Amino acid sequence: SQKIEQNSEALNIQEGKTATLTCNYTNYSPAYLQWYRQDPGRGPVFLLLIRENEKEKRKERLKVTFDTTLKQSLFHITASQPADSATYLCARISGGYNKLIFGAGTRLAVHP
Amino acid sequence: DVKVTQSSRYLVKRTGEKVFLECVQDMDHENMFWYRQDPGLGLRLIYFSYDVKMKEKGDIPEGYSVSREKKERFSLILESASTNQTSMYLCASKSNEQFFGPGTRLTVL
Numbered sequence: 594s595q596k597i598e599q600n601s602e603a604l605n606i607q608e609g610k611t612a613t614l615t616c617n618y619t620n621y622s623p624a625y626l627q628w629y630r631q632d633p634g635r636g637p638v639f640l641l642l643i644r645e646n647e648k649e650k651r652k653e654r655l656k657v658t659f660d661t662t663l664k665q666s667l668f669h670i671t672a673s674q675p676a677d678s679a680t681y682l683c684a685r686i687s688g689g690y691n692k693l694i695f696g697a698g699t700r701l702a703v704h705p
Numbered sequence: 706d707v708k709v710t711q712s713s714r715y716l717v718k719r720t721g722e723k724v725f726l727e728c729v730q731d732m733d734h735e736n737m738f739w740y741r742q743d744p745g746l747g748l749r750l751i752y753f754s755y756d757v758k759m760k761e762k763g764d765i766p767e768g769y770s771v772s773r774e775k776k777e778r779f780s781l782i783l784e785s786a787s788t789n790q791t792s793m794y795l796c797a798s799k800s801n802e803q804f805f806g807p808g809t810r811l812t813v814l
Contacts, residue, residue, distance in 0.1 A: 634810070635807060636709075636805030637803075639803065682747070682748070691736050691755075692738075693799075695740075697747030
């Protein structure tokens with residue numbers, strides 16, 4: 594079965610540093626991967642989509658990579674700020690009907 | 706601005722009660738989804754719908770049913786609520802990305 598695995602341990606970093614979160618998937622490479630941000634008590638919010646044929650995608654301070662050999666996506670936040678503290682979810686498309694499978698998420702805490 | 710709304714932010718029900726959670730989207734999306742989210746387990750898909758009156762089971766449909774009579778509205782029904790259904794319930798609709806509602810935190814006593 595298809596799975597998405599994210600590091601369940603929280604990531605603690607200092608303000609200004611680059612945060613790197615990992616997403617690993619099983620089985621065949623999906624057509625695309627997506628990253629979402631979720632704040633406590635709220636629904637996830639879409640951040641970025643990266644397609645299978647794209648190695649890297651950027652949006653402001655965010656950068657996502659897609660390595661089909663390693664079956665892995667990396668999510669980077671450069672010049673991190675305390676406001677970036679949240680849980681970040683990775684998701685892959687699965688089967689028909691546009692279903693997404695989500696990872697459990699990694700909590701990021703950026704300390705001043 | 707696109708929007709997915711859910712009928713309640715917080716809900717407290719008793720064991721055995723019938724519970725309705727409603728979700729409305731204003732984006733004319735065909736695909737709508739219901740998830741539950743529990744600590745350490747992430748988002749788990751309960752049911753989804755790809756068109757009016759069409760539904761498909763997700764990964765954990767037991768104890769739930771759904772209704773999609775209109776394109777913009779997707780309802781989740783707990784026929785007889787149980788304590789293990791205490792959770793955060795999230796509705797979403799989708800084009801390429803998923804747009805989530807704010808969630809309903811349901812407590813079953």
